[in-house]
Amino acid sequence: MKLGVGLYRHMLTREYYAFARQAGCTHVVIHLVDYFNENVKTIVRRMGEAGIPVLGYNFSLAGVCGRVSGPFGRGGALSVGMDGPVEAPLPNGVVWNMIYDRNAPPGTLPSISREELWRRLQRFLEEIIPVAEQAGVQLAAHPDDPPLPILRQQPRLVYQPYIYQRLIDLVPSKSNALEFCVGTVAEMTEGNIYEAIEQYSRQGKIAYIHLRNVIGKAPHYRETFIDEGDVDMIRVLSILKRNAFKGVIIPDHTPQMSCAAPWHAGMTHTLGFVLAVLAMLESPSTQQDEREVRADS
Numbered sequence: 072m073k074l075g076v077g078l079y080r081h082m083l084t085r086e087y088y089a090f091a092r093q094a095g096c097t098h099v100v101i102h103l104v105d106y107f108n109e110n111v112k113t114i115v116r117r118m119g120e121a122g123i124p125v126l127g128y129n130f131s132l133a134g135v136c137g138r139v140s141g142p143f144g145r146g147g148a149l150s151v152g153m154d155g156p157v158e159a160p161l162p163n164g165v166v167w168n169m170i171y172d173r174n175a176p177p178g179t180l181p182s183i184s185r186e187e188l189w190r191r192l193q194r195f196l197e198e199i200i201p202v203a204e205q206a207g208v209q210l211a212a213h214p215d216d217p218p219l220p221i222l223r224q225q226p227r228l229v230y231q232p233y234i235y236q237r238l239i240d241l242v243p244s245k246s247n248a249l250e251f252c253v254g255t256v257a258e259m260t261e262g263n264i265y266e267a268i269e270q271y272s273r274q275g276k277i278a279y280i281h282l283r284n285v286i287g288k289a290p291h292y293r294e295t296f297i298d299e300g301d302v303d304m305i306r307v308l309s310i311l312k313r314n315a316f317k318g319v320i321i322p323d324h325t326p327q328m329s330c331a332a333p334w335h336a337g338m339t340h341t342l343g344f345v346l347a348v349l350a351m352l353e354s355p356s357t358q359q360d361e362r363e364v365r366a367d368s
């Protein structure tokens with residue numbers, strides 16, 4: 072397992088790289104948006120040439136929406152959550168909260184069927200996966216955040232843990248992989264976060280991990296600090312280690328800590344927690360303790 076941090080375009084500076092190294096990261100996940108004039112196949116080919124191994128993506132019309140923010144973290148730390156579904160339809164020319172067509176006619180996007188959404192994903196994967204295979208790049212699908220079957224009157228793709236399997240099986244390939252978001256999967260109303268991590272890491276299908284904790288289930292949940300939510304992170308990381316997960320783990324969002332650098336403090340808190348758990352799992356004394364427990368039982 073490798074530890075990383077997610078950086079947006081404006082964070083691609085020496086200062087942020089130094090911060091990442093100092094916090095224990097060996098990798099970064101770069102979050103680039105607003106690239107509608109580029110071509111996905113070209114991006115994938117260029118990534119292969121540059122030695123960038125994974126392209127994360129969301130296949131979603133409504134994208135992230137309906138979040139509320141408030142003092143939901145321990146000690147009143149500012150965090151986000153959700154309080155019920157969002158019905159407002161998408162305006163024409165907008166997808167994933169981004170305007171892709173400034174000249175779109177007034178009005179709203181008509182709803183499509185769930186099967187139409189899957190047909191579109193299949194067409195996308197059948198076009199892109201062969202290019203990704205040739206470039207040595209993995210595509211990694213993020214589940215729908217928040218995970219609801221319908222949002223803004225449009226169907227959503229992966230809103231229960233078992234549906235990830237349909238996505239993998241749609242176009243079988245090493246390049247068809249998952250960006251496993253622990254917080255989002257934990258918010259899903261069916262299944263179990265630990266079984267889901269077991270199922271997909273055992274298949275070697277997790278390209279990288281978003282790690283965050285949460286209290287509650289969609290559409291009523293709150294994001295929390297890494298060590299205070301519903302998810303037992305030590306159990307999560309133990310399953311990944313047992314299944315020889317080789318990819319990168321990054322903190323997803325964290326609550327903002329009350330200080331001059333709320334993002335940095337939140338990130339270092341989560342990264343420090345993960346470093347400690349990974350050190351514990353690697354420690355010869357932990358492994359010796361486990362052997363002794365097994366021998367006793």
Ligand SMILES: [Mn+2]
Nearest residue numbers: 252255281323
């Ligand atoms: Mn995520």
